[in-house]
Amino acid sequence: MTFTQHNHNGVIYMTSANITATHAFSTRFGGVSSGIFASLNLGLNTDDDLLNVKENYRRFCEATGIITDDIVFSNQVHGTHIRTVSRGDCGALFIPGKPQADGLITNQPGVALLVFIADCVPILLHDPARNVIGAVHAGWRGTAAGIVSIAVAKMKDDFNCNPGDIHAAIGPSISGCCYEVGEEVADAFCEFKECITKYNGKYKADLKECNRIQLANAGVTYISISDECTCCNNEKYWSHRFTKGERGSQVAIISL
Secondary structure, eight states: OOEEEEEETTEEEEEETTOOSEEEEEOSOSOOOOGGGTTTOOOSSSSSOHHHHHHHHHHHHHHHTOOGGGEEOOBOOSSOOEEEOOGGGOOOTTOOOOOBOSEEEEOOTTOEEEEEESSSEEEEEEETTTTEEEEEEEOHHHHHTTHHHHHHHHHHHHHOOOGGGOEEEEOSBOOTTTOEEOHHHHHHTGGGGGGEEEETTEEEEOHHHHHHHHHHHTTOOEEEEOOOBTTTTTTTSOOHHHHTTOOOOEEEEEEO
16 A cells, blocks of 8 residues: 655645544655754754754644644654553653653554654554554664564454554655675575675565565554655655764654
8 A cells, every 4th residue: 555745834744544543644845943953853862953843743743743742752762562552652752761662552542552663664653443553763773673573463462452453554664775784694594595685795675665564464454655765855854874873863653
């Protein structure tokens, strides 16, 4: 299923036809930040002016119809922990000290789950039958460790979701064309060798495909995948690899 680009007063974001819950994958466009953070930087752990970031969130939330005080996020650590969150976890967006996790799930309306992205794979999950959503941040470590499978299992355990009812959207992220990795990373994907390409003694990893395989193996059949590579499209998205870490962050967000 396709991804669609939206423009609301200059704020450009992407959505997937596969997800009927309110959701968005942000881009670099539509904010007020400047320099290496130009312009819609939504990263909270950067050297960007906090007033600019707050205005960026105001614009992004206005564009997507999400209330800023409804947002829940975590301190992402490239692990596999999935937090089940509720209304009590909302708010305090600009206050540090959030719990560590790389995925969030909830069944409570009005709770907006957010993950930060700048090459890693954002995966949004929605079970319309049980009214449950999830948001996952999957870098190479999380992908190799099966974080998206863990998220699906968590939705099943906590909310009795049937994986066959879950819709998944794999958003813009670095693609196999640009993600060159070392032998150590390639070895971590021994269970997913089809996602590793070897050439001239080097390796490239397709994290999107690896997460698609894991979703399919977990019983998820409704899967959409963005064909945009954040590194190739570095004018539209921040790419940690392309900028060598000198960058802002985009987000993926979903709300019931």
